Amino acid sequence: MDDLERVLRAHPFLAELEPEHVKFLVGCAKNVRFRAGEYLMRAGDREDTLYLIRQGSVAIEMPRPGSEAICVETLGAGDVLGVSLLTPAAAHLDCRSRETVVALAIDNACLQRKMTEDPRLGFAISMRLLERTYDRLSRARLQHLDVYR
């Protein structure tokens, strides 16, 4: 548990989170590893896990029937996958590991329970998720502009 707490604390997503909150989260988290080519999530899956990527690269891909998937973004160490925690939904993109990926998997139901039990933790996690969501939205907008054309 101490080791998991140390790893949680080291991830940028949880940086500066109150130490007691990190301890509180330990019960919801586990270390996971994906081999190259494995899917962390597939389009249509229920998003029941928040992944904090520690190592490796994940391709976010739009699958297309009958042809090659289009990669719209890659995520790496320090990134978060599954930010729809606040508004649970089915994943609409495939998330494929491009190399060995090491991550912390946080069970969404467990996390939501803890966020409800401790509103200060809930606020801290919500703000972090909003910040990541906003960053990703900004990047998506810039990509959408197709400025290099």
Added chain:
Amino acid sequence: MAMMAMMATTPYLPVAMTIARSVRELADVFTWTFEVPHGFEFKPGQFNMLYIHGIGEVPISISGDPATPERLIHTIRAVGTVTRVMDKLGEGDVMGVRGPYGSAWPIDEAKGRDVLVIAGGLGLAPLRPVILRVLGNRADYGRVTILYGARTPADLLYRRELESWRGRFDVRVEAIVDRAGTDWFGQVGVVTRLLDSVPIHPDDAVFVCGPEIMMRFVALELEKRAMPREAIWISMERSMKCGVGLCGHCQLAGSFVCKDGPVYRFDRIEPYLRVREL
């Protein structure tokens, strides 16, 4: 020397030059090399006006190595009336060339500091002379990082050269594309994403060139990382006609991009980037 003297006295008079080499870079981008035996001195960041008789004249950045002035190199995208005609020309064809014009990247001032080059799309072309000058005088600079964003892997400019720079142990090169298939092993996303993994220090010299929107986003991200605006240099693009600050076509507030630019210190130009009418 005679040619340079003539250009100095008659800035509107193009000098006839023959295309010695034409290389297809991308579907709509090509690179021309002019052999200039007596040398064509320029500073990285400057541009020339290239003229096709009877068609028109366009400003094109110089993308060659300042250490080899006997080879004048331009990389051009076929995007308008003149450049589309240029796209049909090749080795042996004669062009009118006048220049060099405009301001330069402050490479000498960057000596002793880390250098961060951030390019987007065809913006790598005006930065190529910077990269070649810095790599040619590698010991004069600290860490050198090149971040490059393009639309797709097929749109990466100077791909072979990028790969060769990437193979060096004394320079870091990162490329990212807006979208890719599963055969691309590099990063996918916007160029600002590359800043996440690069150490940035307020004393770095930062040279940015690409579409104006991209440069604004890059500057914003750099500022978030405590990079002072005075350390960021960008290259602007406007409708340049005379090249010497007389016609006013490229006026940007109180400055003429052809004469006072195209390379500007970011803090001096930033207020005008937010003025819609400019």
